[in-house]
Amino acid sequence: MAVDRFLTFIRVFLVTMIVVGLLAFIWQQFDPENPFAQWRNPGARGLTGDQFKGLLISGLSQGSMYGLIALGYSMVYGVLGFINFAHGEVFMVGAMTGFIASDKFQANGMWESNFLLCLVLIIVMAVFFSTFTAVVMERVAYRPLRNSPRLIPLITSIGVSFFIQNFVLGLFGPSTKSYPRLPEWLSKQRSILTFEIAGTRLLVLAVAAASMAGLWYIVERTKTGKAMRAVAEDKEIASLMGIDVNRTIVTTFAVGGAMAGVGGILWGLMFRSVTHMTGFLPGVKAFTAAVVGGIGNLGGAMAGGISLGSAESIAPLVILEPLGVPGVSQLKDAVAFTVLVLVLLFKPSGLFGERLSSEDRA
Amino acid sequence: MSETSSTNGATALLEFRQVNTHYGAVHILKDVDLAIYPGELVCLLGGNASGKSTTLKTLLGMVTPTSGEVVLDGEVVNDKPTSYRVINGVTMVPENRRLFKRLSVKENLELGAYLRNDKDGIAEDLEKIYDLFPRVKERLSQKSGTLSGGEQQMVAIGRALMSRPRVLLMDEPSMGLAPALVQQNFELIQQIHADGMAIFMVEQNANMALSIADRGWVLQTGRVVLDDTADALMANPELRASYLGEG
Numbered sequence: 001m002a003v004d005r006f007l008t009f010i011r012v013f014l015v016t017m018i019v020v021g022l023l024a025f026i027w028q029q030f031d032p033e034n035p036f037a038q039w040r041n042p043g044a045r046g047l048t049g050d051q052f053k054g055l056l057i058s059g060l061s062q063g064s065m066y067g068l069i070a071l072g073y074s075m076v077y078g079v080l081g082f083i084n085f086a087h088g089e090v091f092m093v094g095a096m097t098g099f100i101a102s103d104k105f106q107a108n109g110m111w112e113s114n115f116l117l118c119l120v121l122i123i124v125m126a127v128f129f130s131t132f133t134a135v136v137m138e139r140v141a142y143r144p145l146r147n148s149p150r151l152i153p154l155i156t157s158i159g160v161s162f163f164i165q166n167f168v169l170g171l172f173g174p175s176t177k178s179y180p181r182l183p184e185w186l187s188k189q190r191s192i193l194t195f196e197i198a199g200t201r202l203l204v205l206a207v208a209a210a211s212m213a214g215l216w217y218i219v220e221r222t223k224t225g226k227a228m229r230a231v232a233e234d235k236e237i238a239s240l241m242g243i244d245v246n247r248t249i250v251t252t253f254a255v256g257g258a259m260a261g262v263g264g265i266l267w268g269l270m271f272r273s274v275t276h277m278t279g280f281l282p283g284v285k286a287f288t289a290a291v292v293g294g295i296g297n298l299g300g301a302m303a304g305g306i307s308l309g310s311a312e313s314i315a316p317l318v319i320l321e322p323l324g325v326p327g328v329s330q331l332k333d334a335v336a337f338t339v340l341v342l343v344l345l346f347k348p349s350g351l352f353g354e355r356l357s358s359e360d361r362a
Numbered sequence: 363m364s365e366t367s368s369t370n371g372a373t374a375l376l377e378f379r380q381v382n383t384h385y386g387a388v389h390i391l392k393d394v395d396l397a398i399y400p401g402e403l404v405c406l407l408g409g410n411a412s413g414k415s416t417t418l419k420t421l422l423g424m425v426t427p428t429s430g431e432v433v434l435d436g437e438v439v440n441d442k443p444t445s446y447r448v449i450n451g452v453t454m455v456p457e458n459r460r461l462f463k464r465l466s467v468k469e470n471l472e473l474g475a476y477l478r479n480d481k482d483g484i485a486e487d488l489e490k491i492y493d494l495f496p497r498v499k500e501r502l503s504q505k506s507g508t509l510s511g512g513e514q515q516m517v518a519i520g521r522a523l524m525s526r527p528r529v530l531l532m533d534e535p536s537m538g539l540a541p542a543l544v545q546q547n548f549e550l551i552q553q554i555h556a557d558g559m560a561i562f563m564v565e566q567n568a569n570m571a572l573s574i575a576d577r578g579w580v581l582q583t584g585r586v587v588l589d590d591t592a593d594a595l596m597a598n599p600e601l602r603a604s605y606l607g608e609g
Contacts, residue, residue, distance in 0.1 A: 223476070230462050230473055237460045240422065240453070242445040242477035242525070 011345050014338065021319030028322060041324040047317060053195050055314045061201040061270070063309020064208035068263035069286030070293065070301035071215060072134070072256030078232040078296040079252045082150045086137060086160035088283015089168075090257050093133045094126035094264025095274045096168060099177045101125050102268075106180040115183045123207070127261040133164065134257025135250055143246070161279075169276040179272040204266045211262045212302055218255060219298060228252055232296070281333070288340045294353020303352055312336045373436050375400050375529050375560055376421060376452060381430035383416055390416045392584045393430070398529055398562050403555045405563040405571040405592070407601075408581035414564045415457070417581070418533055421562075422454055423447050449477050451528035458538055459518040463507030467498060470506050470517055474524030484524070491520040494553075512543045519550065529560040536567050548574055572596050 027036050029047075047055075069091050076084045101122045105111040111118050141160050145153045181187070187199045219225035230238040231248045239245050267282065268274055285308065293304025312335045316328035325331070343350060374397035383391040391413050398404055408414050419425040420432060423444045431438045434450055453474075461470050471491065475484045492499040495516040501509060506517055515535070522530055535551065536544040544567065552574050555561050565571035572578055572592045580588035580601060588595060595601055 226465070226469055226473060227476065229465055229469075233462045233464055234460060236424070237456060237462070238473075239424070239444050240448070240456065241473045241521075242448040243473075244445065 007345065010341070014342055014345070017323065018319055021323045024322035025318050041322055050196065051317075052314075055317065056310065057195060057197055057201055059310035059313030060306060061204040061208075061309070062313060063289075063306035064205055064302075065263050065266050065270070065305070066282065066286045066289045066309050067302040067305025068208055068211060068259045068266070069282060070289040070305045071212075071259045071298060073287050073290040074293070074295055074298060074301040075228075075252050075256045077290070079228065079249055080142070080146075080153070082153045083157065083287065083295075084137075084142075085154070085157040085283070085287070086141075086164060087134075087157075087256065087260060088279035088286070089161050089164035090130050090134045090137075090279075091260040091264045091267070091282060091286075092168065092274070092276065092279030093164065094130040094261030095268045095278050096172065096177070096264070096276075097126045097129040097261070098122045098265040098268045099179055099274045100172075102180055103177070111180050112183060115186065123262060123265050126265045127258045130261030130264065131254045131257040134253040134260070138250055138253040143249075161283075165276050165279070172276070174275065177274045179268045179274070181272070182269060200270055204270055207262060207266055211259060215255065215259060215298070224248075224251060228255075285333075285336055288336060291350055292339060292343045294350025297350070297352050300350055300352035304350065307351070308336055308339055311339050372399055374398060374433070375435065376562070377431075377433040378417075378420075379431040379433060381420060381427045381432065383413075383420055383425055384428050385416075390584050391420065391427070394581075394584070394586055395589075396579060396586070398560055400528065401555075401558050401560055402576045403551070403561045403563070403574060405565055405575040405578045406581060407565065407568045407571065407578055407595075409604075411583075412581040413584040414581060415533065416584075418454060418531055418564060421447075421531060422452065445477060448525055448527075451526070452531065453522045453525045453527040453529075454531040454533060455518050455522045455535060457533040459514045461506040461509075461514055461517055461521070464505060466503050467506050467509070467517055468502040470521050471498075471524050474521035475526075477525065483526070487524055487526065491523060495520060511539055512546070515539060515543070515547060516550075519554070523554070527559070529562060530554070532561060532563045532565075534564060534566060536565065536570065544570065568601070 024036065024041070027034055069087065072087045072090065073083060076082070076087070102111060102118065105118045105122070137160055141156050142153050145156060182200055182203075185199075186203065190197055190199060190202065192202075217225075219228060227238065227243045227248045228251065230241065230243060231245055231252075235245050238248070263282075263286075264278075267278070286305065289304040289308045290301045291304070292308055293300030293302070295301075312332040315335045316331050320328045320331060320335075347353075376396075376398045378394050378396040381391055381394045382389065394413075394417065396406075396417070406414055406417060416425055420427055423432075423439065423442060423446070427440060432440050434442075434447060434452065439447060462473065465473070471488060472484075475487065478484055497513055498516050498520060501513065506514065509517065532551070535547055539547055548570055551561060551563070555574075563571055563575065572595055575592040577591050578588075578595045579586050580595070588598065588601060590598070
């Protein structure tokens, strides 16, 4: 069949590209003068260890932000079985809240004088507004559609996404908002275990890790988390146990929104610019991460985010550059979505996804 | 046999008074009267689409009657949610067990006690369930989806008991169990009943159900057509012909 042959072709093509690129890269590391190493990209000299470590760190920190957002996609999918495409906007609301608050803090000098307090405050505020957005979204847009086919809330979520983008555009205008600089003592380069890490990235990794630990605790160790997992599996029996299914769904949106809010703050501190469109690309990438990790699986969402961030940071220089592809540093997004295609071609349930039986999911 | 003892003035635990239900325009239950008294084992028999599942769902508040009253301990609970009825002692072992397969056995049992806040009481009841089902205790940390059918049945019953019910509704308890387990399952039901639990059982296996029940009803297209003691039902020629595979 034509489609099968086409898919096979893509599979073979992508795998060949990855294998040849990797081999050429490894060859360059050991013997730059070798004709195979020079075959596609004469003059390539490979990467130094420090360069590679730098790529890894930036991939990890980027990926952990994707992971934080991906959790929200995955949790909502787990409980309601649809993709909430407006979740990227929840993240954007967090980043925007962080900008407004940190801008004020900078204006009154508190940003410099007591940065840690400011950081805690902007995180709390961003979490509050993101959670609020997610909960209102569920109440207004999705709850009335609870019993309709899954395509309906999915399309609705795209509408909700446009609505929030334009709402924020109307409130704050189209200009790019710049976060204040982090204080020097925090953002300076540090050397940890031979890794040269910018303090900002360290902050991102630490806050992301703490948030995930918190989420893990809620989901796995508390009664609310148990209720969430029960509702995700069987709403009817969950309500037979006396669980308030509606309240549990709201909690799921709230927790996912909180994670996206933290992600938004980290994004703002890292890239220092926010617009009403900030939620789009990270949102789509995080959705990709959730699928890569196996949607509905929280550990998978995190792992998917980190793998995706690392892949888009490392693969351009390690696989594409040795193949002689021009302008590799601009191909991050292409790499990220190629990862999605690869996962869908080879393991459609995601890297850590359980096989979905027809009984579990329609 | 026990009809006199159960109806001599005691208030019913759970009662239907002239209950009618509809799914859209379809009339499911028609003027159904039922009463379950403390400590009895009663069964509801009926073929497919006779309204047995709707009866259970209405007792639990998942379906609201269009007319008539659902009465719990003398209180009309028509518009009370499922959680209210669970708190007040009604619970169900669902058809096909319906465990939370991705959750551990322990978590399944704990979810049965979701509405309770008495930590000591919960721990005590867990111990009771381990005594009743020693095999369940060995598998506490396993995901419940990995258990055998018989073990899943034990966890499903255990989960229901964790809410400290006074009346246990059982939807087709022998459905999907291997024949050897069916017998064991009915013995288990008798054992729980012997501890004083009222049990309301919906069952296809009429012979087996009537052999352990005190009383029974026969439901036909949403209407109660027979309401008698188990012994009388067993002897009823009509019932023997239609449900017990004789005649």
